Amino acid sequence: MTFGTRLAAAVADRGPVCVGIDPHAHLLDAWGLPDTAAGAEAFGLEVVEAAAGRVAVVKPQVAFYERHGSAGLAALEHVIRVARAEGLLVLADAKRGDLGSTMDAYAQAWLTPGAPLEVDAITASPYLGLGSLEPALSLAEANEKGVFVLCATSNPEGAGLQSRADAAGESVAASIARGVDAWNVDHAPDGAGSIGLVVGATVTAADFGVTLTSATPILAPGFGHQGARLADLRTLYPAGTLVLANVSRSVTGTRDGVADAIDAATEEAR
Numbered sequence: 001m002t003f004g005t006r007l008a009a010a011v012a013d014r015g016p017v018c019v020g021i022d023p024h025a026h027l028l029d030a031w032g033l034p035d036t037a038a039g040a041e042a043f044g045l046e047v048v049e050a051a052a053g054r055v056a057v058v059k060p061q062v063a064f065y066e067r068h069g070s071a072g073l074a075a076l077e078h079v080i081r082v083a084r085a086e087g088l089l090v091l092a093d094a095k096r097g098d099l100g101s102t103m104d105a106y107a108q109a110w111l112t113p114g115a116p117l118e119v120d121a122i123t124a125s126p127y128l129g130l131g132s133l134e135p136a137l138s139l140a141e142a143n144e145k146g147v148f149v150l151c152a153t154s155n156p157e158g159a160g161l162q163s164r165a166d167a168a169g170e171s172v173a174a175s176i177a178r179g180v181d182a183w184n185v186d187h188a189p190d191g192a193g194s195i196g197l198v199v200g201a202t203v204t205a206a207d208f209g210v211t212l213t214s215a216t217p218i219l220a221p222g223f224g225h226q227g228a229r230l231a232d233l234r235t236l237y238p239a240g241t242l243v244l245a246n247v248s249r250s251v252t253g254t255r256d257g258v259a260d261a262i263d264a265a266t267e268e269a270r
């Protein structure tokens, strides 16, 4: 079954909340864990335990494991394995992006069955041109995986670049959205696309000239800590779009409160 179809079924079953696994040093400290690979692993496993059966997707932020070197990557591998075994879809926020032949290697690392870091989907950066991501999109399709391409990001610095328009008036973000949508229409005629866009909840897609469609799933970071409200989910994104509403710091602030915070987030999003 394609990633897009699995994602649509999981979101229909468990709702749109995606739980971010971001073991910031200050969170490890608040949880009474060491700022080490072992601490990040324990954090990740506890978040997975709380998320399992509650939400469709978890999103480990790869940077917080990479900062611990090879031990951190081993910890991430373990967290990913346990999450997938628990029936969660795992979207690795790796933001990979490079020229085609290197992009192919990134895709082999993350999107190949049996690879140590195998996940269900990754985030990717189109800064080298959307076409440079093609090897990852093709491998994702062959292996029934997904890729979420940065489009209009939630950070305040993003718009300065992403809203820049070409001579015809099309913004960078709109051109990425159009290209991803065309891929999904071509490759997923049933309408459940496996290639998504990252469109932050702190921005308005229309301000970038971006049209969101039902063919293309959306990863929406920016809820909670960055200021957007889950209660506004349906006004922020058009009806009919499959949206993953990411919450990271706002549900992992206290070690014994993660499950309750996830339940509250799910309720608010509903």
Ligand SMILES: O=c1ccn([C@@H]2O[C@H](COP(=O)(O)O)[C@@H](O)[C@H]2O)c(=O)[nH]1
Pocket (backbone or CB within 6 Å): 020, 022, 061, 093, 152, 153, 154, 155, 198, 200, 221, 222, 223, 224, 225, 226, 246, 247, 248, 249, 250
């Ligand atoms: O546009 C983007 C793309 C990715 N992110 C990532 O999402 C989480 C947000 O964490 P919060 O604690 O919920 O703010 C984090 O991993 C970012 O790197 C984003 O925020 N915006």
